[in-house]
Amino acid sequence: MSKKNLALTLSPALIALLAACGQKPDGAGGHGGPGGPPPVSVAPATQREVQEFDEFTARLEAPDTVEVRSRVAGTVDAVRFKEGQLVKKGEPLFTIDARAFKADVARVEAQIAAARTQAELAKADLARSEKLISINAVSQQEIDQLRSALRSAEANQKAAEAALVQSKLNVEYASVTAPVSGRTSRANVTPGNLVGVGDPVLTTVVSSDKVYAYFDASEATYLKYMRAARDGSRPSSRDVANPVQMGLSNEQGYPHAGKMDFVDNRLNPATASIRGRAVFDNKQGLFTPGLFARIKLIGSGSYNAVVVPDRAISTDQTRKIVLIVGPNNIVQPRPVTPGALIDGMRVVDGVKPGEMVIVDGLLRAFPGAPVTPQVLKVDDKGMPIPAAPAGAQGAAPAPAPAPASAASK
Incomplete structure (x- = not known):
């Protein structure tokens, strides 16, 4: 058999085998169809009230x-x-x-009484002497001494009264x-x-x-x-x-x-x-x-802001960017200014509400290249809900190897 006839004989089998391999689900293998755009998970940017x-x-x-x-x-x-x-x-x-403090109160009260008596006596002596000074019966020096004695007695009385206050405080303390x-x-x-x-x-x-x-x-x-x-x-x-x-x-x-x-x-x-x-x-x-x-x-x-999942933000040299899936499923890098992180969602400036942001598969997405987007549902806070497990997605295409078996017969 010539090489040309051998190629013609084997080509239908090879074609069937390639078709069977092409029916492998994207979720199981992590890739799209043979030579097709890589799959990525996207979610819409959400506008909501944040604080x-x-x-x-x-x-x-x-x-x-x-x-x-x-x-x-x-x-x-x-x-x-x-x-x-x-x-x-x-x-x-x-x-x-407090017995010692109470005894001290009694002692100081006695001192006050003695000082008060001394002050009253000094005051009376001064009053009598001042009446005699007009007839020169006493000298001015004696008057000065009596006045000094009165002031000293009054000072002793005030000192004793202050000591009484301190003694009563000790009883309280x-x-x-x-x-x-x-x-x-x-x-x-x-x-x-x-x-x-x-x-x-x-x-x-x-x-x-x-x-x-x-x-x-x-x-x-x-x-x-x-x-x-x-x-x-x-x-x-x-x-x-x-x-x-x-x-x-x-x-x-x-x-x-x-x-x-x-x-x-x-x-x-x-x-x-x-x-x-x-x-x-x-x-x-x-x-x-x-x-x-x-x-x-x-x-x-509170204010209205656009939020995206924090994991969707990447760094391009000195700026922060998110990858947007634009018309014809072409990846577009979008510079953003990140803000507060709230419940896993990042406030950003530079993205419009509803734009599709790539949240998973960032390493398979290249600016200017096409991708196969898988739109994820989001919860009330805008957080994407993970897609169904790969096993659940790959269960339906299980009969895919049948065409290859038929071709080999």
Whole structure:
């Protein structure tokens, strides 16, 4: 058989074999038909209402944390609170033996009485002498001495009255009370122990009606918010009305609402960050100082923006681009300006709503080359819904090898 006849004999079989191979589904092999444009997954750019925000890790602290110390020295008579209980401002916490202070009050009161008597006598002597000076019965020197004695007696009386105030304060300080309303720590001393002025720490009281959340924001974030405040698109970063949301480590999302309370007056040059503080209501006692929390700081007000999946954005040298499937399924690179990332969707400027953006198969798409687009459905946020598994797509074309078998017969 000649080479020409052999080629004619084998060509129908080869053609049938190539046809059977061409029926392999795109999803199973990851390619289009033989020599055809490569398949890519596309989704329409979506326009929706968005609101920018930033997330931080925060540490909870109490607005008031007071170390309770004694202001007088003495022996502890009693502990008047239960450890860990809630107390109100002014409630007694410790009682110190006040008998010595009460005795001192009595002693100073006696000194006041003596000083008052001495002042009255000096005043009477001066009055009698002033009546005799007109007849030259006393000298001017004696008058000056009497006036000096009166002023000295009055000064001694005032000094004794001031000492009485201090003695009465010591009696009051013998009853150590809660400086703020809040929750107590454990009692560090027990009855019978001798305490000094300011040492040791008797207990600690932290306020519980509110809680502070301290967090650090980067320099770039701070500048962004300051620029937005100058533009008028959001309140000032120092405005206490700025809304803040918070979630604990065991909570989903940010179920607790609060507001900004404080922004530091300088950036930390070592970390290039600035300290911020949000305040949250804690009347139900949900928050304990020292806990870690997640903070969501609301940015500008709501606005309409075009969003695309963040994975659809690639880098072309120094610019950010997305690949658009244009007329005749030709790939078109589109420079974009990326914005905030919200729920996996990136706000972009440079893409129109409805334009088909390549989200999967970016390595198979080349600018100016044709592709075979597979349009994906999107959810209510614009996020593409993954296509059905390749096995489900490839189940139907399973009988494809039949033509090849028939051709070989």
